[in-house]
Amino acid sequence: MPRSSDFKPSKVVLAYSGGLDTSIILKWLQTEYGAEVVTFTADLGQGEELAPAREKALKLGLKPENIFIDDLREEFVRDYVFPMFRANALYEGQYLLGTSIARPLIAKRQIEIARQVGADAVCHGATGKGNDQVRFELGYYALEPDIHVIAPWREWDFRSREALLAFAEAHQIPISKDKRGEAPFSVDANLLHSSSEGKVLEDPAVAAPEFVHQRTLSPQDAPDRVTEITIEFQHGDPVAIDGEAMSPATLLTKLNRLGHDNGIGRLDLVENRFVGMKSRGVYETPGGTILLAAHRGIESITLDRGAMHLKDELMPKYASLIYNGFWFSPEREMLQAAIDKSQEKVAGTVRVRLYKGNVTVVGRESPHSLYDQELVTFEEGAVAYDHRDAEGFIKLNALRLRVLAKRDRRA
Incomplete structure (x- = not known):
């Protein structure tokens, strides 16, 4: 039985992917709490068809008006990814925070739906060992201090995958054949990145199998030719590629395609989780890797040395706040204000070359450039x-x- 036996929610908003785990959670909320369940599925550019999530929710007894599927791709890139990239944020010097930056937006929309439908609780499917439980719940409480949070992986009595599958079969929850055994690894994806963890990746001494990679060609298999592009920036944000203006999500999608084709953006990392353990993950951030290099390129001619170095000093703290789930904290907002101030004249174009896993800045120009060729020349x-x-x-x-x-x- 749930630990929160003294609390009986009447309506719960569940962050719902449509996968097996969250479908089990949906039915578990109905059977254990007797609650009316509202599902929320966010389209963050994960590259999956979301219509099946609606169909599965309907089969599990939800009313159509209790199923929310929202396209948040533009908001995600404009209001979360781009502000983070203004800071050149890297957790532990390497990780571009692709999973971390998606969680506050999901939490925000979940709370908005809870208010809209009059729900008294929210629920997520994050496990009790990971960072996401922290990120979701810090977001919930920052936006709705008195909301009740249900975290099934910390509450239910299932102690094995077999027990979960038995529950699914008992309640006629569809189980695809590959879910009947142990999955080789788990995947989280959105428009910024994909991350793979667990199972075949748990031993950090063993190289990740090639089939793990979701978003990139192997650099060895990438074309043996250079791709050169120009990225235009305004106020620190990319606005055009090769002279073509694009919306935030469209631009990142284009960079992802270019990064995929050139084997760019792979990272095999052992990181320190906020909850205290180390974990090994394989991350792919093709467009983000290109964007980071280009943004630093335009900053190199438009930012004063003092401002640039101060940004670099602040960045690890800013990145840790995002990684640990403190997007809605006052300290993150304070740092964001300083970062955004620094970006007022970060505008112009950067020319980059892409080749077999590498991103190289080969040109940069700006109407606000601080580079004085006459001043630095070796000629008198x-x-x-x-x-x-x-x-x-x-x-x-x-x-x-x-x-x-x-x-x-x-x-």
Whole structure:
């Protein structure tokens, strides 16, 4: 029985993928709590047909008005992915946070639906060992402090996959043949990335099988020719590719296709989960990898050194906040305000070359460029720089080093 036996929800909004696990959760909510269930399925560009989720929910007894399937692709990229990329965010120096950044949007929409339908509880299908349970629930509570949260993987009595399958069969929940055994690995995907974890990937000493990769060609199999593109930025966000203006989701889709075709964006990572354990994941972020390189390219000529270096110092904290589920926290919003201020003049075009897993910036120009060719040239010219000024600059910076050296020599 559920741990929250003192709480009996009348209506629950379930984050529903249409897969076996969330279908079992749907029926479990009905049988264990006797609650009316409302399902919410977010289209974040995961690349799956979502109509079957509606059909399965109907077969499990839901009313059509209790099934929500929302296309959130543009909102996802515009309001979550792009703001994150303005910060050049990387968790532990490598991970582009593709799963992490999707969770606050799902939580936000789930709470909106709960308010709309008068639900007194929300439910997710995240396991009790992972980060997603934290991300979802921090989002729920930040937006609706008194909402009741049901987390089946922390509550129910199922202790094996066989027990789950037996429950599914007892309640006529369709089970595809490949679900009757142990899945080789689990996958999460959206328009920014795909992540694969578990089973065949659990030993970090063993290379990931090629079939694990969802979004990219192997770099070895990518074409033996260079693809060159130009990306235009305004206020730190990409707005066009090769001169063609695009919406946020359309632009990221195009970058994903280019990244896929050129074997770009693979990452095999052992990371530190917020809940305290290490985990191994295989991530693919083809378009995001191109975007990160291009964004740093345009920043290199439009950001002042102090602003750029401060951004780089703030970035690990910002990335950790997203990874740990604190998107709606005041500290993340404070950092976002500083990051967005830095992007006011981050505009122009970047030319990148894509080749067999590599992204190389080969050109950048901006109407707001701080790069002064006359100032940096090795040729003599009428510029506001006197080489003799460097002597005093160096001596002032060397003063403390000289004092230290004299003291140590006396010792």
